[in-house]
Amino acid sequence: MEKLFLFNTLSRAKEEFIPLETGKAGMYCCGPTVYNFAHIGNLRAYFFEDILKRVLLYNGYDVKHVMNITDVGHLVSDDDEGEDKMEKGASREGKSVWEIAEFYTEAFRNDIAMLNILPPTVYCKATDFIKEQIDMVKCLDDKGFTYKTNDGVYFDTQKFPEYGKLALLDIEGLEEGKRIAFSDEKKHKTDFALWKFSPIDQKRQMEWESPWGTGFPGWHIECSAMSIKFLGSHFDIHCGGVDHIPIHHTNEIAQAEACTGEKFVNYWLHGEFLIEEKGKMSKSAGEFLRLKTLIDKGYSPLDYRYFLLMTHYRKKIKFSFENLDAARNGYHNLKNRIKEIKSAAPQEAKSLSGDALKYKAKFHESINDDLNIGEGLAILWDALKDSALSDADRVLLANEFDKILGLDLNKIEAEKPSEIPEEIIALANKRKEAKTARDFKLADELRQQIKDKGYELLDKKGGEFEIKPL
C-alpha cells in the first residue's frame, strides 16, 4: 500500500496515516445544523471531506464515514431567552422544528449530491441519540468532571489538564465574554454546558427528561456521543471546519477522553474557509450564496466543484464570480478536450502503457501528499496535452483521476453525429452556394435563420460545414 500523508491538527504536521485496523478507516465529520440552507462556504467543508474519503478509498481502505445532522437547537448564547436556531427557523417559516429539520436535511442531501459528494456511510441525527448523550453526561458526572448551575450541567475544564491541546490554546489569554454575555455561574471561562435546562416558564418544542431535569443536550455532546457509538471510543479521523478547532473539537476531546479514559481520535483534519471580498461568508449577515444561487446564475454545480478543486483544502479560497468564471471555463475546456480525444479514439482502452503509468503514479503521489488536488489537476492537464500518450491512454487516465476529482469525466461521450432535420441541411446547403457565389449578405442571413431554428452552423476547411444543435 502506498504511503498516505495527512496534516494532523494535533501535531501541526503531515503524518503518515496508519489506521487502527489494517485496511479500514473510520471517519467522523461534523455535519450541518439543519435550520437553514447550506451556503457555498459550508459546502466547501463537505467537499474537502469528500476528497479525503475518495483518497482513502483510492488507497484501498474500507471507509466508514459518519456524519451527524444537528437537528436539535443550540441556544444563541448562554443568557438568551431560550430561543435557538432551530426554533427561530421554525417560527420564521411557521413550521414545527421537526418539519424544519426534515426539510433542510433533504435540501442538504440534494446539495451534496449535486456536487458529486459521496454520501456518508451513516447519517446520524442528534435527536435520535439523546439517550447516548445523556449516558455520556452521566459518565462524566460519575467521574466528577461536572458541576451544576441554575441553567445546566457544565464540564469542569480545570479537571482535564490537557484541555486545549488541539487548538494550542493559551487559556490565560482568552478574553472571557469577548463577544458573548458571560454566565457568572461558570467556574472557569472555558467550561461548557453538557446539558441545558429548559427555561422554567417555557415549553420548548424539543426537550427531554434527564436525571438533572428537563432540557436538551449541550453544544458539543452529540458529536462525541455519536462518533463513539458508530466508530468506537478511539477511532482514526475526525474532521470539520477550522472554526471547530478552538471550541467544538477542543470540547469534544475533553468530554470523550475524560469519559472513556482513552485517546479519542488519532488524526484531526480541518478544512479552511471560503471567503468573500468582505471576509468570511456567514448566514447571520442575511444574504448568502447557495448552490442554487449559482445554478440560477447559469453555473453548473460541477463548475463550483472545479472551482474548489483548484486550491488546497488548508488554504482559504476567495470566492468571486470572476474566479468562478475562470473555473467554469477551465472545466469546459477540460471536458471539451476529453470529448475530442474520445471522438478520435472511440474504441475502449484496455490498460495503461508505461508512460501513462508514470502519470498515474505521479497523480497518486500528489493526492497522497495531504490531498494535493491542485497538483493532481495539473497532472491531468499535462497528460491530456502529452502527444506521446495514445488517445486510449489519455481517456483511461482521465477516468482514473476522476475517481478523486469527481467531475463526471467518465460520462463524457464521444461526439456523435446528431440528427439534423432536412430543412436545416437544405438551408445550410443554400448558404454554401451563397458563399461560393460570394453573396455574404445572403449567407449571413441564412446562418441567422438556422440559428433561429435552434442550430449552430460552423464553417470547416474547404467550404465544408458542421451543424450542431444549440
Added chain:
RNA sequence: GGCGUCGUACCCAAGUGGCUAAGGGAGCAGUCUGCAAAACUGCCAUGCAUCGGUUCGAAUCCGAUCGACGCCUCCA
C-alpha cells in the same frame, strides 16, 4: 488584549533548502476564415510582500517590518 493562519504574474494557484518557479483562467500573436464561432500552436514572473540574516545554495529556514484574514458566542 491573546492565539493562529496567510502574502508566488492581470486573476486563481502548485511548489516549503539545490535542474528552465507546475497547472488553469484572462490577455496578446499566429494557423484557419468573406466574417464569426470553435479548435489548435506560440508568448506571458532573472523573480516569489519589504528589509536584513543563516547557507556553497533560499520562494522555501530565522528575525524584523508592512499588509490581509480567522478564532477567543453559534458557525464549514
